[in-house]
Amino acid sequence: MQQQDLYPKVYLYRRIVYAKLFIDEHFADKIDLDNIAGEAAFSKFHFIRLFNSVYNKTPHQYLSHLRIEKAKGLLKTNMAVADVCYAVGFESVSSFTGLFKRLTGSTPASYQLQQHQKLNAVANAPLRFIPNCFAEKNGWATNSNFEEAV
Amino acid sequence: MITKLSHISIFVLDQDSAYDFYINKLGFKVHTDAPMGPGMRWLTVCTPDQPELEITLMAISEGMMFSKESAVVMKELVSKGTFGFGVFECDNLLVTYEELKAKGVEFTKPPTKEFYGFEALFKDDSGNWFSLGQKGNL
Numbered sequence: 001m002q003q004q005d006l007y008p009k010v011y012l013y014r015r016i017v018y019a020k021l022f023i024d025e026h027f028a029d030k031i032d033l034d035n036i037a038g039e040a041a042f043s044k045f046h047f048i049r050l051f052n053s054v055y056n057k058t059p060h061q062y063l064s065h066l067r068i069e070k071a072k073g074l075l076k077t078n079m080a081v082a083d084v085c086y087a088v089g090f091e092s093v094s095s096f097t098g099l100f101k102r103l104t105g106s107t108p109a110s111y112q113l114q115q116h117q118k119l120n121a122v123a124n125a126p127l128r129f130i131p132n133c134f135a136e137k138n139g140w141a142t143n144s145n146f147e148e149a150v
Numbered sequence: 151m152i153t154k155l156s157h158i159s160i161f162v163l164d165q166d167s168a169y170d171f172y173i174n175k176l177g178f179k180v181h182t183d184a185p186m187g188p189g190m191r192w193l194t195v196c197t198p199d200q201p202e203l204e205i206t207l208m209a210i211s212e213g214m215m216f217s218k219e220s221a222v223v224m225k226e227l228v229s230k231g232t233f234g235f236g237v238f239e240c241d242n243l244l245v246t247y248e249e250l251k252a253k254g255v256e257f258t259k260p261p262t263k264e265f266y267g268f269e270a271l272f273k274d275d276s277g278n279w280f281s282l283g284q285k286g287n288l
Contacts, residue, residue: 122184
C-alpha cells in the first residue's frame, strides 16, 4: 500500500516534522516562530494547531522544553549556570532559572550539584551501577560489590 | 515472583557509534556511562518514558563477554541483520517515521497496517532490527 493511500496528509506531517527538526537544530538561536510557520507554508495559527496536534506542545512550548533538556545535558559538565543559560538560547539567567525550576522541580545549580554527585559516584565506584553477573562476565569484578560492602 | 525487567542487552559493533544512534537519532537518554578500563565501557540508555529499564549497549569484542572466535561470529550475525531485539512504541508512527528517516535512520519496512496493528521496522547502526509501533495500536 502506498504511503499516500495509507495517510493522505503525509505531506502535512512532513512539513511539521521538518519545522520541528529546524527547531532541534537552531534551538540556541533567536528563533522566530512566525518565520518557521512561513517556511513550512502555513499560517501561524494553522502551524501552531498542527504542531500541537502532532507533538502535544505548541512550537513555543517545545522550544522551551528543548532548551531545558539541552541545559540539563550541559549542566552535567563543569559549565557555569550562566554560561549554560546563554548557550541554550536564553537571554536572562533569571528567566532561565525560573523556567528550569518550573519544568524540573530543581534550580539549575542544585540540578548540577546532583548530577555531579551522581557522575562522581559512577566514576569512583562503577561496579555499584553494574549488575554483578555482567561485571563478572567482563572480568571487572575483581573488586566486587560484595567486597566493597564488607 | 519476577516483577519486572530492569536490564536488557543489545549487542553493538561500536559503542561510540551506537551512542550517537540511540541518543542523537532515536532520542534516548543516557542512564549510565562508565569507562571500565582500556577499550571497555559500561553504557546503558533508556527511552524517555521508561527510565527504569536500562538498555545495555554491549560491545561485541574479545574479552567483553566473548571469546575471540565468538566475537567474530557474533559481529557477522549482527551485521547481517540476524537479530530483532524488540518492539518500541511511539505516540504517532507516521510522524516518528518521517522524523527518524530525516535523521538518517534506515527503515526496512515503512508504516504498514497489519492485522495485528500498525508498525514499521528499522535497523540500528549495527544491523539489529526493531519493530516500531503506535501506542494503543500494536
